[in-house]
Amino acid sequence: MKILSAKQLSEADKYSIQKENITSVELMERAATLVFEEIHKRLQGAPIPIKIFCGIGNNGGDGLVIARHLIQHGYEVTTYVVNYSDKRSEDFLTNYEKLKDITNNWPQLIKNEDSFPDIQTGDFVIDAMFGIGLNRPLENWVGKLVEYINASQAFTLAIDMPSGLFTDKGPEKNSAIIEADYTLSFQAPKLVFFLPETMDYIGELQLLDIGLDREFLAKLESDIYLIGKEEAASLYKTRKKNSHKGDYGRVLIAGGSYGKMGSVQLTAKAALRAGTGLCSLYIPKIGYQIIQTALPEAMVITDNEEDLITSIPADFDADVFCFGMGAGTDRKTVTAFRQFLSEVKTPILVDADGINILSENKDMLDLLPEGSVLTPHPGELKRLIGEWKDNFEKLEKTRELSEKYKVIVVIKGAHTFIVNGKEVFINTSGNPGMATAGSGDVLSGIITSLMGQQYNNVAAAVLGVYLHGASGDIAVRELGYESLLAGDIADHIGRAIMELFNGESIDKR
Numbered sequence: 001m002k003i004l005s006a007k008q009l010s011e012a013d014k015y016s017i018q019k020e021n022i023t024s025v026e027l028m029e030r031a032a033t034l035v036f037e038e039i040h041k042r043l044q045g046a047p048i049p050i051k052i053f054c055g056i057g058n059n060g061g062d063g064l065v066i067a068r069h070l071i072q073h074g075y076e077v078t079t080y081v082v083n084y085s086d087k088r089s090e091d092f093l094t095n096y097e098k099l100k101d102i103t104n105n106w107p108q109l110i111k112n113e114d115s116f117p118d119i120q121t122g123d124f125v126i127d128a129m130f131g132i133g134l135n136r137p138l139e140n141w142v143g144k145l146v147e148y149i150n151a152s153q154a155f156t157l158a159i160d161m162p163s164g165l166f167t168d169k170g171p172e173k174n175s176a177i178i179e180a181d182y183t184l185s186f187q188a189p190k191l192v193f194f195l196p197e198t199m200d201y202i203g204e205l206q207l208l209d210i211g212l213d214r215e216f217l218a219k220l221e222s223d224i225y226l227i228g229k230e231e232a233a234s235l236y237k238t239r240k241k242n243s244h245k246g247d248y249g250r251v252l253i254a255g256g257s258y259g260k261m262g263s264v265q266l267t268a269k270a271a272l273r274a275g276t277g278l279c280s281l282y283i284p285k286i287g288y289q290i291i292q293t294a295l296p297e298a299m300v301i302t303d304n305e306e307d308l309i310t311s312i313p314a315d316f317d318a319d320v321f322c323f324g325m326g327a328g329t330d331r332k333t334v335t336a337f338r339q340f341l342s343e344v345k346t347p348i349l350v351d352a353d354g355i356n357i358l359s360e361n362k363d364m365l366d367l368l369p370e371g372s373v374l375t376p377h378p379g380e381l382k383r384l385i386g387e388w389k390d391n392f393e394k395l396e397k398t399r400e401l402s403e404k405y406k407v408i409v410v411i412k413g414a415h416t417f418i419v420n421g422k423e424v425f426i427n428t429s430g431n432p433g434m435a436t437a438g439s440g441d442v443l444s445g446i447i448t449s450l451m452g453q454q455y456n457n458v459a460a461a462v463l464g465v466y467l468h469g470a471s472g473d474i475a476v477r478e479l480g481y482e483s484l485l486a487g488d489i490a491d492h493i494g495r496a497i498m499e500l501f502n503g504e505s506i507d508k509r
């Protein structure tokens with residue numbers, strides 16, 4: 001699904017209004033009625049005090065429509081107009097009159113701090129103050145009102161977006177933003193819903209299809225895509241009956257050091273679980289028995305050194321290489337990686353200490369084969385691209401790195417971002433149980449495995465990240481967040497692949 005900008009969304013509104021020959025107030029009625037239906041479905045007429053805070057633009061207009069429907073269905077509603085200016089939008093005014101027509105309980109004006117209403121923790125607050133039209137931070141008493149609502153701890157539903165949050169840029173420091181428990185957003189997801197510094201304001205997210213013109217939406221250009229099950233399933237390649245292990249990739253995973261053999265073991269296990277035909281590990285001598293015992297399906301080659309890697313065989317017959325997990329950053333390992341990079345021809349996946357080595361030796365970035373994949377967590381990314389002022393800048397800097405070195409960068413996080421030049425894919429699977437040691441090693445194994453199975457490298461990264469999250473989601477149903485181990489993620493990859501197709505066996509030949 002495409003992520004659209006505020007400008008594109010209002011263009012889509014305008015186009016749909018023209019094409020369908022409806023008025024903008026009719027579109028507002030449609031959108032806000034959908035919100036009302038969602039609320040009504042959940043509250044079922046419960047006598048909870050509902051307090052609706054309306055701005056004076058079209059987000060406020062939505063609020064007035066919602067208020068009207070709720071009142072007509074017998075709910076206990078108080079409507080407030082946050083009257084920060086007298087420039088009310090036309091559609092706001094139309095719905096203001098409509099609301100007055102059906103109730104004597106007219107909206108109350110809030111004009112300053114003295115007119116803030118009482119809000120109890122048990123109230124149900126609807127935030128319809130600002131949506132995609134916000135163009136500067138909320139200031140003065142409007143900002144204070146937002147903080148006052150947040151402090152009430154009342155359940156807060158944001159309409160389209162939490163007030164105070166911009167659609168296409170990061171918030172200014174200490175600005176007032178509604179901390180929503182739930183956000184009902186119109187038509188398309190907005191980028192800020194998925195960025196680490198702003199995602200917490202959204203609470204739970206639900207998108208409402210307000211029926212904007214499909215053709216127009218399809219033609220809108222966006223480089224940013226949200227990846228869910230449907231998108232992931234479309235990338236999956238079915239297996240041919242007439243095939244053998246050589247068709248599913250020869251993988252070489254190089255890494256590990258004294259005390260860190262578990263990392264490569266997890267990567268190799270994940271690669272095998274994700275379908276790799278032949279999986280070999282290149283490790284220091286110390287790991288030989290460990291790996292051969294823990295993972296009999298893998299083959300093992302050892303370095304001459306006991307505790308760390310001092311060479312990596314670039315001439316090994318592999319479709320894809322993976323380097324970095326548990327490898328350490330000893331001088332000898334750095335030299336080995338540099339030598340390997342100067343010889344290797346196929347794209348590689350670089351993780352963990354591999355990335356740390358690249359950060360300390362930036363000239364080595366030039367040696368990366370085109371289409372290689374880097375999988376940093378935010379700390380590793382910072383070492384690679386430097387500090388950023390907000391997540392928009394982080395994304396821009398990552399795009400520059402990706403374009404300059406022609407590599408795919410996977411920024412790991414609650415929502416993992418896959419950056420391929422200008423293109424950005426945002427993953428939606430996964431859960432906080434996966435914030436556990438070794439989780440990243442498993443991800444590297446899955447992506448490497450798919451690269452070896454002849455997925456193009458971008459598809460391998462996108463599908464790999466999705467499957468990693470989906471495996472975690474399945475595992476957590478059995479184990480709970482706290483008990484989930486990285487190895488459990490690896491063990492559920494098969495189920496995650498099956499669930500791409502609703503758990504049916506994948507026999508579509």
Ligand SMILES: NC(=O)C1=CN([C@@H]2O[C@H](COP(=O)(O)OP(=O)(O)OC[C@H]3O[C@@H](n4cnc5c(N)ncnc54)[C@H](O)[C@@H]3O)[C@@H](O)[C@H]2O)[C@@H](O)CC1
Nearest residue numbers: 013028031057058059130131132133134135136137138160
């Ligand atoms: N255009 C349409 O047809 C539809 C619009 N919809 C709603 O309309 C919203 C967008 O409405 P608007 O464009 O009127 O904008 P908003 O209602 O989001 O904002 C209201 C106005 O406040 C002013 N403003 C911005 N930042 C401010 C600040 N910090 N302090 C004081 N004033 C500020 C701006 O002039 C802006 O136009 C969407 O988020 C959505 O909720 C929906 O009804 C669906 C259909």
Ligand SMILES: [K+]
Nearest residue numbers: 127130159161
């Ligand atoms: K809002």
